[in-house]
Amino acid sequence: MSVVSYFALSLYISALINLSAGYIFILAFHLNSKKRFELARIIAIINLNLYLIVMNYMEGLRAGEYLLYFPYFLVMAMVIDVKRSFAELKFVYLITIVSVLLCLNLSPYENYYQVRIAGMFARLYTSNLAISLTLTTFFSYFIFRVNRDHEEAILKEKHFVDTIYNTSLDGVLIMDAEHRRIIGCNNRACELLHIRQKKEIEGTAIEEWFTSEHIELFKTIEGNLENQRAKDWQGELALTSAERTFFAFVNIVPFRDLEKRFLKISILDISEIKTAQFELMKAKQKAEVASQAKSRFLSNMSHELRTPLNGIIGTSNLLLQENYLPEQKSHLDILKYSSEHMMMLINEILDFGKIEVGKLQLGEHPVDLRKFLEKINLQFAAQAHAKKLGFKMDIDESLDIEVMTDETRLNQVFSNLLANALKFTHYGEITMVAKKIFSTSQKATIQFMVKDTGIGIPANKQQEIFESFTQADVNTTRKYGGTGLGLAITKKLVSLFHGELKLESEEGRGSTFHFTLKLAINENRKQYINEDRVKHLSNFPGVKVMVAEDNAINMSIARRFLMKWGIEVKEAYNGKQAVDLFSQHVFDLVLIDLEMPEMDGITALGEIKKINPAVPAIAFTAAVYDNMRADLLMKGFMEFVPKPFRPEDLHSKISMLLTAKSSTV
């Protein structure tokens, strides 16, 4: 605009200066857009100062070009951010003030070099004043707008921060650490401390709100801030408000602001969680008591049930060995099968209870692994063949080792898995695999597998079946029987051996249960009595055995079997009688019940051993407890036969002890 008016007034030099100043501004603008801010600003400032000096000189002070310094000062304040670069602002003002002084000193009052007519000065002055006023007004308004926008943004931000602060679920207190006063808090803190207005807490001493222990804690945290080792603190504190004491999770953050020290104390009310925790603990204790009562009940009942069952099983065994009418055979078979099945269930429940309360501990005896697996093979191959199923053993050649483990429990694991495989397989075969994966002279890592080609287990049931009383199919019990306890026990047993029972199965294609155990190798492998010889001994002519047993049924069953095997039997019905009887006769072996009136089996054996320390003794017992074998060995027994006894078991134990005795004589 001024370029055009200068041309109109024939002020060509001023017009040219204006144009060249314009070009230099475009250059500064270009540099600014390329993020070379400082250079752009310096060029613009120097350009403006030079422009004003030259213009004032050319036109003379009377033309009023210096009036443009007013908007110019405003532009400087606007362009240079005071906060970010106060030094730059000072520098720019300095240059400008120097250039103002230069300009006023150098410029003549009137310069006729370019302006020839006196009336032109008045016109120039008026137009410069108008331009200066317009620019000043425009920039003032602009500065006002920018400030207002800034202020709005700051207020918005503050409002946002306040909203966050006041809607927080944590009560927040800000403490002036030097004067130990609360200087601020949020709404939640007011709620927690039961005060209506922030004023009631702001400015108060911390002693009004916290106990001396809390204050000690604050001092320590604040002390760390002083030592430049500021550390947050988190923990649970019991706090007291005007109306209640509550549990809070407290977070204390020390910080500095303008060289002053503060603590930010955040309080999260966890009273409800604490109460719930307490209730939960009470409920857990209750549940534990109930569960213990259940286990005790199950265990007591199972023990109680075992005694009458002993009688039933023993009697049915005897009946099957005596003369019966041919049509009675099937009834006797059912009686035998059902009572044995019931005994198995009772044992399962007992085992499960024991495992649940962590009472079941594994024993450790030397076990010949190959022989152990062959025994299992013998047990199950016949059943598989009866069902027209193949039965394969795939045992690593190198497994001819003796390991230290609990044979009975390992047997239980395989028996459960194989019994299931037999139960759920109708075609094909069952395979038992034992593979050595790794071994040292002390330990062998062995993978065991039981594979079948049976009905398989659907993928969505493969987890569940390991839980107690769970079966893959609701019809399982009806079709196959079972309680759903077997796998739960097996899995727990395998974990007692430090293994994990795993399953791979596809519905309709069969299942593979497998687990890997790390077993200690028995380095002092011993020579055992030849089992074959024992097996072939069926009669014991001339052998005299004393049986001490208070239960008439058990006594009668034992007596009948022993006599069948050609043994001469003498009977005692309590411990005392047993000792008397033993002192009067010579016996090759004694069979003693552990629980008898007057004198128990262990004391009786002690007395008997005083008479003949070498006599082999077998404990006859209904109780089964952990480490029983080791315990009985310590007390002088050489073997034990659990009641109800399996005739073959009793026979083989008598046979083994007599053989051992004769080989030592």
Ligand code: ADP
């Ligand atoms: P139970 O055999 O007494 O029912 P288990 O705990 O031994 O209880 O087994 C639970 C369920 O797992 C069985 O009812 C059956 O549905 C499924 N199961 C176990 N073993 C096999 C297998 N080898 N093949 C198919 N299903 C099986």
